[in-house]
Amino acid sequence: MKLQPTLLALALALACGLAAAKTVRIANQGDAQSMDPHSLNESMQLSFTGNVYEPLVARDKKLALVPGLATSWKQTSPTVWRFELRRGVKFHDGTPFGADDVVFSFKRVAGEGSDMKSYVSSVKDVRKVDDHTVEIETVTPFPILPDVLTLVYMMSKKWCEENKAELPVDRRKGIENAASFRANGTGPFRLKERQPTTRTVLVRNAGYWDKVESNVDEVVFTPIGNDATRVAALLSGEVDVMEPVPLQDVQRLRSSSDIKLLQGPELRTIFLGMDQKRDELLFSSVKGKNPFKDKRVRQAFYQAIDIETIKTRVMRGAATPTGLMIAPGIKGFPGELNKRLPYDPEAAKKLLAEAGYANGFEVSMNCPNDRYVNDGDICQAVAANLARIGVKINLQAETKVTYFPKILSRNTSFYMLGWTPGTYDSHNALNALMATPTDKGQGQFNLGSYSNAKLDELTLKIQSETDQARRNEMIREAFKIHQDDVGHIPLHQQALAWATKKNVELVQLPDNFMFYKWIVVK
Template identity: 70%
Template sequence: MFSDQKMRLALMGSALAAMVSVASAQTVRIANQGDALSLDPHSLNETLQLSVNANVYESLAGRDKKMNIAPLLATSWKQTSPTVWRFDLRKNVKFHDGTPFTADDVVFSFARAAGEGSDMKAHLAEVKEVRKVDDHTIDIETRAPLPILPAVISSTAIMSKKWCEENQAVRPVDKRKGIENTASFKANGTGPFRVRERQPNVRTTFTRNPQYWGKIDGNVQEVIFTPIASPSTRVAALASGQVDIMEPVPVQDVARLNSGNTRVITGPELRTIFLGMDQKRDELLFSSVKGKNPFKDKRVRQAFYQAIDIDGIRKTIMRDASRPTALMVGPGVNGWNAEQDKRLPYDVEGAKKLMADAGYPSGFEVTMNCPTDRYMNDGQICQAVAANLSKIGVKVNLQAETKGTYFPRVLRRDTSFYMLGWAPTSYDAHNVLSSLTACADDKGNGQFNLGSYCNPKLDEVIKKIQVETDQPKRDALIREAFQIHMDDIGHLPLHQQSLAWGVSRKVDLVQLADNFMFFKWITVKNK
């Protein structure tokens, strides 16, 4: 009988062999360090999953090649009052099973995405009601004016009401609880590609939708997506021609792949990588400190911040493929301000004094949760952070694991200290502030504020940002909000990583700063 490791290698070998055997001028083979954890578009707000599913499911509005908001399942929209938006829906659109797309599907999908088990409810926290006007018109009413609503809902996928009801998938799967349903493994969207075969963590095959309502710029008829966790194996697969696209490219292999039949497409990414701390519990779940929570003390949080050698991480681990940051957003996100983006200095001695002043002159132990296959060099970064913190007496018990177990753990807040990355789907700072820094409530605000940082003053500013239509005033409010968060040391921002996609020279594609990969824009050139 195979061992687990031999079985995984056998499955990977079979997957790669299958990819090679079906390769043709209109088949593209893609490898990623991880897999989409589900085909349910509302189950996990994670970029890879959203990117993969965006080829199958569509929203009312989405992004074009220049990252501007563009019509998808809605052809147009307008405000009929300060809190009501009217969307005209596209006609003659069918789901992959042939069911016509109507307003009923939109009303259903918004309720599903905002309901129990959904990981997307943060995007809909300010949506009060979605109403059907007629079969191809809906109104969305918000709790307060929301001038960026089309961008906010650009990641809310529309599902077939009929299909979900027939397949007992009315509610999304809850990754925190490990629940799964038909929507986890099967898909029925309106998008340009359909799911033909799904083998989780082995291979997913997509085929072009012959009934797609829109134009498909690329020539790809089939996409074979395979997770390959090992960076060296991914690189070898691209270099040997077993795959046509892979990401991320290890920074040390960029030069090697920029020759011969392959190239590396790089660019800035909107995502910010940061560390969070449990600031709510009176006693941490995983720490040597008993009877109190050291992370409630700003001095401890600041000591952790100033003990991290971010420039050392940039040079030795990221090999200059990152941009250290003091903010929870970076360039390309509306609200980023260069003058404000100034980190506290790396200062080990100062950090030791802060720890002593807080009552921890000898430090303490704490468990840190970290993924190993989600962000660029994530496991290595966490190891470096642990080594940095040891200099101020903090013993980090690093729990590094695949994202398949990591995300359910941290999303249910079963953590004391964790790593997370965030790219705002709206390309606007309000998304970051409301999702990551707002006090958590039952409407979706602070849904990914996993350490439960909370400052009511910041919440008031976030609410003002949402309704402000004067851009200079709104920018000033965003600066105020980030300053409050920075002064509190609410989180420990690290850097924005760079995108690095390895691509065969016979492939043309479009790389977006949000790290979404759209199959409809991929062309495989004839030799």
């Protein structure tokens, strides 16, 4: 059969496209723990599933808000937002996307087992207007609602019901369902293969609604926990992209003619939390009371930590010590408060003695060893610092696969956590990390249950305040209260370090998200 000119041109174009299609192999120190987009509020998890699932409101390469599965949104009253949904979008199984899926997804996010509740704690109701329009009503006026929704991914109501995945995978209880190992999103990539802790393969969604800048048609994601093995895999050509780059290998990779090193500041703050709720700590030599309820003990721990030595020796300079729970670049950041309490072991000993612990005490510390940059080493350094003031730390460093379920169930006395506000706004950290925990999602990651009624009151006011100057002053006041209480112990913002082969182009965002739709292999 003789092809007509237009058909011939189309055939040639398709052939060229197929020829240009590439596989990219990505290695990370840890794995995405589940394919369920509502199961874990962790940036690596949300980054990975964000290639398969999508939110109503998305972000561009500069983190500005752009239309996602909603083409537009507007406030119709102080507490009601109307979202116009994108037409013609289909889930990977061919099911059309519509308003019923949005209503279902919000209910799922707010429901039992969800780790994303804090993002919808301000939502009172989600209503279907028609198949392509929804209204979201908030409890109080909430001007930053679109910012909050960028990590609330939409799932198929039909698929979840058919696969008995109406509720999220509960990481705290170890309960799994079909959404753990399978996926059905609307995103530019769909799940082809899932082998937890070993290998996950994504392939391009041929029916994707938007233009994709990438020529990648397959992504092979491999967790490689050992630093040396991960670097060797990149240098040998076994993988094309790896992160994070071990700090001790930064210079080595920078000098390689075959490798590109991408470095930049990250918006994540690494901090330590303490159980301030129980009358007796779960894991401590102190019986009948809780030392962390005493501010003097919390301050003693803080002032015993040699943050500059951690920066220079453990982090090899790739960290910025901080006195706040958020990073510069987060909206409302009160820079004038960004001062740490001085490192002073003698003052720390005196505080402990005043609190009734002149001889110190023992307490367990939970820490991941494959989630943040040099996380296990940081915890070892903290333990050594605290030993100098008589506190014996029983360090339990473990893979994030077992670490997160443990601390998220609050089965901890002293722990490490890292946080990037998904909204890039100060309210997120106040609401999720510092406000008193409730069953609606407020304080969901305030795992030590720090509580201050005035901070709670300010957090609610900040949520609805539209005057920016007044809002910033309230943010400053709230962070000052938390700082004065030593509610947590902020450590530093870590630096990003990725490495790729020379022929790979990608976009490194300061929230450490990696979107495959922007990867080009030359």
